[in-house]
Amino acid sequence: MLSGKPFSSVSAAVQQSLQHLSPGTLCKSVATWGLILFLLYTVLFNPPYCSQSMDRFALFKLKWPLSPDNAASSATVTTTDPTGISHIVFGVVSSVNTWERRRSYVESWWRPNVTRGYIFLDRDPSQRFHPWPSSSPPFRVNEPIKSRRNSKYVSQIRIVRTIMETFMQGDKDVRWYVMADDDTILFVDSLVEVLAKYNHTEYFYIGMNSECVGSNVNFAFEMAFGGAGYALSYPLAEALSKKLDGCIQRHPNVFSSDFILQTCLADFGVPLTHHRGFHQIDLHGDISGLLSAHPQSPLLSLHHIDFVDPIFPSMNRSASVNHLMEAAKVDHSRLLEQTICYQRKNNWSFSTSWGYSTHMYENIHPRSFLLRPIETFKPWLRNFKPPLYMFNTRSLTNDPCEAPHEFFMESVEKTRGDQVVTTYIRKSPRNLPPCSSSGNHSANHISKIQVFSSAATLKKAGLIECCDVEETADMNITHIKLRACMKDEIIA
Numbered sequence: 001m002l003s004g005k006p007f008s009s010v011s012a013a014v015q016q017s018l019q020h021l022s023p024g025t026l027c028k029s030v031a032t033w034g035l036i037l038f039l040l041y042t043v044l045f046n047p048p049y050c051s052q053s054m055d056r057f058a059l060f061k062l063k064w065p066l067s068p069d070n071a072a073s074s075a076t077v078t079t080t081d082p083t084g085i086s087h088i089v090f091g092v093v094s095s096v097n098t099w100e101r102r103r104s105y106v107e108s109w110w111r112p113n114v115t116r117g118y119i120f121l122d123r124d125p126s127q128r129f130h131p132w133p134s135s136s137p138p139f140r141v142n143e144p145i146k147s148r149r150n151s152k153y154v155s156q157i158r159i160v161r162t163i164m165e166t167f168m169q170g171d172k173d174v175r176w177y178v179m180a181d182d183d184t185i186l187f188v189d190s191l192v193e194v195l196a197k198y199n200h201t202e203y204f205y206i207g208m209n210s211e212c213v214g215s216n217v218n219f220a221f222e223m224a225f226g227g228a229g230y231a232l233s234y235p236l237a238e239a240l241s242k243k244l245d246g247c248i249q250r251h252p253n254v255f256s257s258d259f260i261l262q263t264c265l266a267d268f269g270v271p272l273t274h275h276r277g278f279h280q281i282d283l284h285g286d287i288s289g290l291l292s293a294h295p296q297s298p299l300l301s302l303h304h305i306d307f308v309d310p311i312f313p314s315m316n317r318s319a320s321v322n323h324l325m326e327a328a329k330v331d332h333s334r335l336l337e338q339t340i341c342y343q344r345k346n347n348w349s350f351s352t353s354w355g356y357s358t359h360m361y362e363n364i365h366p367r368s369f370l371l372r373p374i375e376t377f378k379p380w381l382r383n384f385k386p387p388l389y390m391f392n393t394r395s396l397t398n399d400p401c402e403a404p405h406e407f408f409m410e411s412v413e414k415t416r417g418d419q420v421v422t423t424y425i426r427k428s429p430r431n432l433p434p435c436s437s438s439g440n441h442s443a444n445h446i447s448k449i450q451v452f453s454s455a456a457t458l459k460k461a462g463l464i465e466c467c468d469v470e471e472t473a474d475m476n477i478t479h480i481k482l483r484a485c486m487k488d489e490i491i492a
Contacts, residue, residue: 120141
């Protein structure tokens with residue numbers, strides 16, 4: 001053990017030396033040695049500052065720990081560019097047997113040299129598909145699957161592995177992978193805006209379940225239905241691609257491709273982020289009732305086009321899809337967004353699904369009534385007991401006070417005054433008497449409705465717009481002008 005005497009001697013010597021120093025000399029010495037020690041510390045423990053290109057004042061810039069508020073501000077400053085269409089890669093599942101008749105659906109939304117992605121086929125296409133059209137996404141052939149299971153199971157594995165095979169194409173600067181079927185209609189501009197709101201550096205699984213209760217019961221309410229399309233953030237797609245085959249082997253009794261995906265992502269601890277606007281369309285027949293009362297959320301997709309009636313009267317399915325796309329190209333922010341207003345003079349109610357239809361009623365109906373879709377359609381599972389749908393509906397009726405006059409979009413155009421005019425024409429005569437309770441103000445003479453909206457201002461997602469009904473010199477035409485709602489305005 002060391003003695004304390006040497007330390008006592010040193011202390012005494014230091015005290016004696018300090019007694020001979022004046023206060024001014026002492027201060028200068030302390031300051032000088034302090035500066036020397038600071039410079040030595042900075043050079044020895046911060047090597048990056050020794051670079052030749054360093055800021056000449058970098059040594060004197062103190063780096064304080066960020067508070068939570070400062071950290072958030074810093075993150076905002078250093079945020080990357082907003083998500084754009086170039087940051088998304090689309091993976092579309094198809095087959096040689098379905099591609100020829102569904103090609104027009106994909107080409108309705110695909111933008112050559114703008115969108116990025118691939119069509120995945122189950123086998124090499126025959127010579128009749130060549131040369132492959134530039135108007136379609138480039139094709140890839142899925143890897144063969146070795147399995148003793150039946151062909152339907154193998155098909156489902158092929159579909160879910162398309163996620164991995166899309167990722168393995170190695171595209172650069174990707175933030176999102178959007179997966180869909182060849183009969184899925186995607187609305188790309190709205191997809192870009194929606195995905196831009198999410199942090200692409202985190203794990204995200206974004207989609208929507210089915211419109212039908214039965215479909216959700218049979219699979220999962222927390223599962224994205226792949227026909228509607230869904231989005232995976234890049235880091236999640238990367239992690240999934242490494243583990244997918246192992247997950248498939250771990251869950252051999254899970255059959256559906258969408259259910260396999262949801263099961264695998266649950267193993268990662270990643271839940272579904274529901275986003276209204278993805279539409280599986282697990283319905284049959286006439287879906288105009290649903291499309292005429294679309295929720296206040298951007299339209300992102302429509303599926304099962306081959307299983308429902310053409311969405312526009314007097315058009316085939318392909319022409320109907322392209323007609324809707326004409327409106328989407330002019331103003332995607334308002335597409336199918338429902339706006340409700342009234343003409344008190346005649347006791348009329350109007351409900352406009354922009355770019356698609358306008359319903360006109362010979363009575364004043366509250367918004368809560370008009371927001372419910374008319375049940376013009378049938379459920380996907382015909383023998384399933386009520387409740388049938390994930391939303392409330394109104395029954396079809398011959399009551400002249402509740403049955404609408406139906407008008408469908410004929411044209412859309414921009415005018416010189418920064419306005420967009422959509423014109424809706426009558427589907428067919430209603431063949432009902434006037435509504436007596438509204439004073440017999442029949443609307444049978446109205447043959448055309450024109451809706452005016454701003455070309456300069458996009459509609460903000462989730463916010464409703466208001467409108468005014470205006471009389472025209474032509475008694476057979478009605479004008480509706482969309483506008484921003486006033487503060488605390490009551491729509492009734």
